[in-house]
Amino acid sequence: MQRSLASRRITLVEVTQEKCLNIPTGAAVELLRGRTIERVSRLGKWLCLHLQPEYFLLLNLGMGADLRHRAPGAALPAKYQLRIDLDEGSGLTCRFWWFGYIRLLSAAELATHPETAKLGPDPLQLTAEQFATLARSRPQRNVKSLILDQSRVSGIGNAYAHDILFTARLHPQRKLGSLSDEELIAFHEAIRYVMERAIKLGGIEQDFFGTGGNMNHWESFCIVGYREGKSCPRCGTAVVRIKTGSTATFLCPMCQPA
DNA sequence: CATAATGTTGTCAC
DNA sequence: CGTGACAACATTAT
Numbered sequence: 001m002q003r004s005l006a007s008r009r010i011t012l013v014e015v016t017q018e019k020c021l022n023i024p025t026g027a028a029v030e031l032l033r034g035r036t037i038e039r040v041s042r043l044g045k046w047l048c049l050h051l052q053p054e055y056f057l058l059l060n061l062g063m064g065a066d067l068r069h070r071a072p073g074a075a076l077p078a079k080y081q082l083r084i085d086l087d088e089g090s091g092l093t094c095r096f097w098w099f100g101y102i103r104l105l106s107a108a109e110l111a112t113h114p115e116t117a118k119l120g121p122d123p124l125q126l127t128a129e130q131f132a133t134l135a136r137s138r139p140q141r142n143v144k145s146l147i148l149d150q151s152r153v154s155g156i157g158n159a160y161a162h163d164i165l166f167t168a169r170l171h172p173q174r175k176l177g178s179l180s181d182e183e184l185i186a187f188h189e190a191i192r193y194v195m196e197r198a199i200k201l202g203g204i205e206q207d208f209f210g211t212g213g214n215m216n217h218w219e220s221f222c223i224v225g226y227r228e229g230k231s232c233p234r235c236g237t238a239v240v241r242i243k244t245g246s247t248a249t250f251l252c253p254m255c256q257p258a
Numbered sequence: 259c260a261t262a263a264t265g266t267t268g269t270c271a272c
Numbered sequence: 273c274g275t276g277a278c279a280a281c282a283t284t285a286t
Contacts, residue, residue: 063265097282114268218265247266261286269277
């Protein structure tokens with residue numbers, strides 16, 4: 001995105017689903033038109049376009065999305081919620097699978113907005129000591145909810161939590177206070193291992209639309225996630241799926257005892 | 259052929 | 273702090 005978008009000026013904006021936005025569509029179009037994309041960064045799960053004169057366009061791909069840069073003259077995709085045309089004829093489109101969020105924020109709002117103000121550190125920047133402090137300060141909390149809490153650590157989603165917990169050999173409902181020092185270190189290392197692996201493999205969502213929106217390929221990406229009934233790569237026990245809050249967790253009942 | 263279940267994200271109320 | 277409700281689909285299973 002940095003290579004394709006940096007220094008480009010926005011000439012046309014279209015938003016086809018107003019519910020994605022934090023402000024009315026007309027206001028968003030007016031705000032964006034004529035501004036230049038200075039650079040692109042990431043804040044947790046939010047992609048952040050830094051605009052000039054100063055403003056911020058944030059995208060959260062939610063439950064999966066098809067984000068495309070198209071060459072000058074190339075056809076538009078059949079469906080999208082956001083379209084941005086750029087001065088040299090290229091453009092950006094974003095199609096959300098189901099939920100997705102577009103936010104337009106000033107610098108001041110970026111610091112106070114509930115969705116962006118209190119994001120925790122990036123999991124790959126977090127040292128073992130910082131992670132231990134974080135975990136030790138909330139002994140009664142479940143291990144899974146800590147890594148999904150964006151205000152503690154930002155960027156880990158449910159799809160990655162399954163494999164992190166499996167790699168650390170932790171049951172999702174273990175309390176943080178019950179972890180030994182060794183388990184805490186393993187937990188921290190598992191986060192690194194799974195997230196770095198995901199980056200290397202290009203992300204779990206890679207072929208989501210290419211495969212018609214089904215999740216069959218998630219099974220091959222994941223170690224235990226979405227592999228209910230298949231055998232655990234460590235011990236061969238069948239992977240099970242349990243309800244953890246309103247989401248599911250896939251785990252090996254042998255390697256991750258309660 | 260129509261319903262139900264499902265999955266990733268975010269907030270909010272209890 | 274955990275849980276469930278809810279919200280923009282699209283696909284598969286029943």
